[in-house]
Amino acid sequence: MSALENPTSPTKPAARLEAQPLYVKARNIMVDRLISGQWRPGQLLPSEFAIAAELGVSQGTVRKALDEMTVQGLVVRKQGRGTYVAEAEDKSILFRFYRLTPNDDQDASASQTFPESCYLSKSQGQASGQEQDIFGITADDKVWRFERLRSSADGPILWEQLVLPGRYFPDFTADIHLPNNVYQFYSTNYGIIVAKVNEQLRAVSASDDVAELLNLPPDSPVLEIDRRAIALDGTVVEWRRSLCRSDTMHYRNELK
Amino acid sequence: MSALENPTSPTKPAARLEAQPLYVKARNIMVDRLISGQWRPGQLLPSEFAIAAELGVSQGTVRKALDEMTVQGLVVRKQGRGTYVAEAEDKSILFRFYRLTPNDDQDASASQTFPESCYLSKSQGQASGQEQDIFGITADDKVWRFERLRSSADGPILWEQLVLPGRYFPDFTADIHLPNNVYQFYSTNYGIIVAKVNEQLRAVSASDDVAELLNLPPDSPVLEIDRRAIALDGTVVEWRRSLCRSDTMHYRNELK
DNA sequence: AAGTGGTCTAGACCACTGC
DNA sequence: CAGTGGTCTAGACCACTTT
Numbered sequence: 255m256s257a258l259e260n261p262t263s264p265t266k267p268a269a270r271l272e273a274q275p276l277y278v279k280a281r282n283i284m285v286d287r288l289i290s291g292q293w294r295p296g297q298l299l300p301s302e303f304a305i306a307a308e309l310g311v312s313q314g315t316v317r318k319a320l321d322e323m324t325v326q327g328l329v330v331r332k333q334g335r336g337t338y339v340a341e342a343e344d345k346s347i348l349f350r351f352y353r354l355t356p357n358d359d360q361d362a363s364a365s366q367t368f369p370e371s372c373y374l375s376k377s378q379g380q381a382s383g384q385e386q387d388i389f390g391i392t393a394d395d396k397v398w399r400f401e402r403l404r405s406s407a408d409g410p411i412l413w414e415q416l417v418l419p420g421r422y423f424p425d426f427t428a429d430i431h432l433p434n435n436v437y438q439f440y441s442t443n444y445g446i447i448v449a450k451v452n453e454q455l456r457a458v459s460a461s462d463d464v465a466e467l468l469n470l471p472p473d474s475p476v477l478e479i480d481r482r483a484i485a486l487d488g489t490v491v492e493w494r495r496s497l498c499r500s501d502t503m504h505y506r507n508e509l510k
Numbered sequence: 511m512s513a514l515e516n517p518t519s520p521t522k523p524a525a526r527l528e529a530q531p532l533y534v535k536a537r538n539i540m541v542d543r544l545i546s547g548q549w550r551p552g553q554l555l556p557s558e559f560a561i562a563a564e565l566g567v568s569q570g571t572v573r574k575a576l577d578e579m580t581v582q583g584l585v586v587r588k589q590g591r592g593t594y595v596a597e598a599e600d601k602s603i604l605f606r607f608y609r610l611t612p613n614d615d616q617d618a619s620a621s622q623t624f625p626e627s628c629y630l631s632k633s634q635g636q637a638s639g640q641e642q643d644i645f646g647i648t649a650d651d652k653v654w655r656f657e658r659l660r661s662s663a664d665g666p667i668l669w670e671q672l673v674l675p676g677r678y679f680p681d682f683t684a685d686i687h688l689p690n691n692v693y694q695f696y697s698t699n700y701g702i703i704v705a706k707v708n709e710q711l712r713a714v715s716a717s718d719d720v721a722e723l724l725n726l727p728p729d730s731p732v733l734e735i736d737r738r739a740i741a742l743d744g745t746v747v748e749w750r751r752s753l754c755r756s757d758t759m760h761y762r763n764e765l766k
Numbered sequence: 767a768a769g770t771g772g773t774c775t776a777g778a779c780c781a782c783t784g785c
Numbered sequence: 786c787a788g789t790g791g792t793c794t795a796g797a798c799c800a801c802t803t804t
Contacts, residue, residue, distance in 0.1 A: 275792060301770060312794045317771085325581075326766065333771045334801030351765050451765040457713035457731035457756040475713035475731035500713040507763060509607050509707040510582065531773060557789060568775045573790085589790045590782035 276311050281319035283309065288328060288339060289487045291445045299329065299337040328447070328486075342438040342448070351437065351451050351483075354411065354498060355506050369404040369411050371434050376400045378420065388482060388493050389419040396420035400432055403467055410468045411503055414496035422446065422491055437483070440491065447486045454480040455505065460497065468499045476500055532567050537575035539565065544584060544595060545743045547701045555585065555593040584703070584742075598694040598704070607693065607707050607739075610667065610754060611762050625660040625667050627690050630723075632656045634676065644738060644749050645675040652676035656688060659723055666724045667759055670752035678702065678747055693739070696747065703742045710736040711761065716753065724755045732756055 284305075287293040299305070302320065306313045320337060323329045327347065331337045340347065348368065381395045389397070400416040416436075420426065423444060433439050440446040456478045465472045476497045483492035498505070540561075543549040555561070562572045576593060579585045583603065587593045596603065604624065637645065637653045645653070656672040672692075676682070679700060689695050696702040712734045721728045732753045739748035754761070 277792080303770090314795085315793060318792090320771095331771065332802085334769080334803075336770060336802095353765075449766070453763040453765065455711060455733065455761040455763065457733040459731050473729075475715050477711065477713040477733075505711040507609075507709045507711065509609075509709065510705070533773080559789090570776085571774060574773090576790095587790065588783085590784080590788080592783095592789060 277315045277318040277322075280305075280309055280311060280316055281322055284319060284323065285328070285486065288447060289485075293339050294445050295339050295341045295441045295447065297339045298335075299339065301336065326449075328449075340447075342435065342441045348435060348438075351448075353505050353507060354503050356406075356408075357502055357504055368434060369406050371432075372403045372405065373432075374401040374403055374413075376432075378426075381419070385417060385419075385493065389490050391419055391421065398423065398426055408502065410499070412496050412498035413464050413467050414494055417493040419491065422489075436492070446491055448483045448491065449486045450484050452482045452484065456480075457500075458497070464497050468497070470499055470501070474499070474501070477503075477505060479505070533571045533574040533578075536561075536565055536567060536572055537578055540575060540579065541584070541742065544703060545741075549595050550701050551595050551597045551697045551703065553595045554591075555595065557592065582705075584705075596703075598691065598697045604691060604694075607704075609761050609763060610759050612662075612664075613758055613760055624690060625662050627688075628659045628661065629688075630657040630659055630669075632688075637675070641673060641675075641749065645746050647675055647677065654679065654682060664758065666755070668752050668754035669720050669723050670750055673749040675747065678745075692748070702747055704739045704747065705742045706740050708738045708740065712736075713756075714753070720753050724753070726755055726757070730755070730757070733759075733761060735761070 284293075293299065300308070302313045302316045306316045309316065320329060320331065324331055327350070328340055329337050330340050342348070352368070377399050378396055379399065380393060381389065381391050381397045385397050386392060386395070389395070391397075397420055398418040400418075402414060402416070403410055404412050404414065416432075418426075437448050440448065457475050458478045459473045460468065460470055460476045462472055464470075464476065465474055468474075468476070470476070477500045479494075479496040479498065481492075481494040481496070482490045483494070485491045540549075549555065556564070558569045558572045558576065562569045565572065576585060576587065580587055583606070584596055585593050586596050598604070608624070633655050634652055635655065636649060637647050637651045641653050642648060642651070645651070647653075653676055654674040656674075658670060658672070659666055660668050660670065672688075674682075693704050696704065713731050714734045715729045716724065716726055716732045718728055720726075720732065721730055724730075724732070726732070733756045735750075735752040735754065737748075737750040737752070738746045739750070741747045
């Protein structure tokens with residue numbers, strides 16, 4: 255029996271509450287394989303015909319499911335070669351979650367540069383109440399905390415604190431150097447695929463410490479970005495709070 | 511001859527630089543009808559089969575084109591009834607471009623309320639240099655300028671200045687009351703469909719005037735949002751600069 | 767040449783709407 | 786009931802990549 259057959263009435267499906275189109279079921283099965291790690295970032299998937307045969311549906315149905323996953327950025331299709339699980343290393347994917355731009359830039363994506371990071375601190379500790387809420391963990395769980403300053407050639411851009419739940423990053427040690435592109439790091443080392451990111455933006459006054467780090471006068475207005483990165487299975491895998499100088503940089507957003 | 515036939519070699523298309531899939535051509539033709547006003551917001555389109563027959567392609571090709579337009583929010587498909595040009599009045603579309611949320615809101619879309627507007631001023635004048643750049647107009651062109659304060663039940667939320675190029679809103683008069691949902695107004699009265707919105711966010715200090723209007727202490731940090739609304743044909747049809755209080759509100763963004 | 771994804775077609779059946 | 790969009794299939798041909 256194929257993976258997608260209706261177990262209650264294979265030949266003549268009755269009216270069911272959970273009725274779903276075949277391509278939705280096919281997509282769910284394939285997304286589950288991404289979540290479980292059966293299909294890992296960078297891996298070549300079986301061909302459309304092979305998947306279709308395995309699931310007992312037509313190639314067109316698998317194509318529709320893969321098309322949706324392509325739009326979502328989960329897979330990358332290459333004509334003549336095959337379909338691959340998306341990696342967070344492509345430039346387009348690198349900048350997918352990066353919206354800060356120098357003020358003089360007209361074209362957002364063209365001259366965009368990724369700022370270098372400089373660590374101020376990293377530590378491990380018990381999860382605070384807020385961190386327990388955010389990650390859905392208990393007081394016994396540990397978290398990793400990073401504090402870093404990111405700068406471009408023209409000087410400091412932003413200060414940020416980054417928190418990771420320990421349970422998703424088990425073999426983490428204190429001497430691991432978190433790379434600039436952390437989402438690629440999560441992807442290749444832990445198979446964690448960041449599906450989306452929720453951000454909250456506010457204008458706040460820089461504290462004396464932050465103002466000094468960012469080379470700003472005290473009480474300068476800075477842009478606060480509270481970000482939670484959410485994995486494919488819906489769990490929050492990263493919490494980040496950034497304070498960005500707002501005189502030389504801005505946050506660009508295109509709503510469609 | 512159908513609208514989509516290749517004029518150079520109908521039977522055996524040679525390699526052409528401008529080669530485009532049929533569904534792309536079909537989509538372009540249909541989008542052009544939206545731009546020209548031949549198809550206006552709210553209007554019922556011909557059926558997929560009718561469009562396919564007119565363009566000389568199969569129904570599946572028209573469907574693929576319409577699917578893309580549906581994703582883009584240009585048309586709305588209703589099973590059993592037909593395909594309609596999208597209107598800006600649906601709640602989902604209303605909040606498509608509205609990202610400001612009270613701080614206590616957990617669910618962004620649930621208890622979201624649209625703030626009421628109160629006019630402070632409206633006037634017509636010659637386009638400034640910056641306005642000429644933004645709208646691609648000359649010094650002879652006139653612009654409409656609006657200044658308004660938007661408030662919720664709890665008090666003022668934001669102050670904003672809104673600029674419209676006169677040439678796109680010809681029969682505008684000073685006593686027209688710009689409604690709360692301006693994009694629906696553009697759509698129903700001028701057939702202007704806003705396809706996307708580009709925003710730049712910064713943290714700035716409130717001037718004395720703005721601080722008083724927003725009920726804030728002087729020099730409070732406020733969120734500045736510089737927005738340009740872009741119509742289907744790529745022209746900028748609205749420029750807006752908002753200053754939003756950042757103590758009770760935040761700007762939410764979901765990146766996928 | 768073989769295998770992959772990309773496009774296009776034709777036809778079947780289903781679910782929903784309106785008359 | 787007819788007409789609409791939604792799903793699913795099967796098959797053809799094309800463009801591209803690899804062997």
